[in-house]
Amino acid sequence: MVVTPTTPAIKPLKPWISFADQLAQLEQRGMGVENRAAALEYLERIGYYRLSGYWYPMRTVDTAASLARGGAVRSNNFVPGSRFEDVVRLYVFDKKLRLLALDALERIETSVRVDIAHLLGKHSPSAHEDPAHLHGNFAKRPITHGPDKGKTEHQVWVDKYQSLVRRARREPFVSHHLQVYGRLPIWAAIEVWDFGLMSKLFAGMKHADQQVVAAIYGARDGSSFAQWLRSLNFIRNVSAHHSRLWNLNVVERSAVPPGWPAVLDNARPFFYFCLMRQLLKVICPNSTWGQRVTALLEVDFPTTSNGALSLDDLGAYAGWSAGKPWS
DSSP: OOOOOOOOOOOOOOOOHHOOOOOHHHHHOBBSSSOOHHHHHHHHHHHHHHHHHHHGGGEEOOOHHHHHHHHHEEEEEEEEEEEEHHHHHHHHHHHHHHHHHHHHHHHHHHHHHHHHHHHEEEEEOGGOOOOGOOOHHHHTOOOOOOOTTSSHHHHHHHHHHHHHHTTTSSHHHHHHHHTTTSSHHHHHHHHTTOOHHHHHHHHHOHHHHHHHHHHTTSSSSSSHHHHHHHHHHHHHHHTTOOOTTTTOOOOOOOOOTTOOOTTTTTTTTHHHHHHHHHHHHHHHOOOOOHHHHHHHHISOOOOOTTOOGGGGGTTTTTTGGGGGTTT
16 A cells, blocks of 8 residues: 655745834733834834744743654743843844844955965966966766756856956946956956855865965864855855854854864854954954954843843853954
């Protein structure tokens, strides 16, 4: 007998409700609201669904559903003492955290791009487009599956690069090089790269060239630094697209470097802020970025009487500000 798996019934979409009814629903579920007019304004300007990611930690755990599913399941009700004002404070904290991440990552991206261009440009002004100056796995081995099957990773990279060049064709330096030379030398090409394009080219460089750049920033080796760049590109994309960062589950993870505290969680953002801090110490030793992050975490993070919010979800551990690798 052949058993045909059943498809779960698709539920209808939830109905539209007014902003006032959204607020009333939150209050019915146990959310405290001190200033209803201000709360309504935040719902109107930020949106219920976006804010819901910030009040999620305040929702109670449904014990029965959690046991049935084998993992924590949140109910719609809030932990006693949850306040809408703390949700907004967490939202503002997260916005400031994203801006600090972007501040650091802009400087990191700019610096690493110059290092790559200076090193590869010594081999050839067009090294970024020439497979001879890149690792064979990147430049010669064809992709075996997916939409880019048959191409090399470098060919896919060049396609994306050329797309960015076309997008920037009205920029004076781009139009000049295209009209006079037909292409951009690597030291000009880096100005149209994004973080992702840079990190992918670095991953495709020859091992010896990777080692040179990795050593500048204190990475153990080129492959470790390549993973740092992939992880930081993930953080950059989250921050640039205004997604929630503070308790993010990082998908593109880097290994914790030798000698760093084992308590550091590479699935949480704080570890990647530690990486950013290390890189900024090399790029701009006198930067106050680290102090600004410390002040944000120690002063602006919303502490709640019910303990629903904690810097543990960021990945910060007890004594982080005075210990290695932060201090």
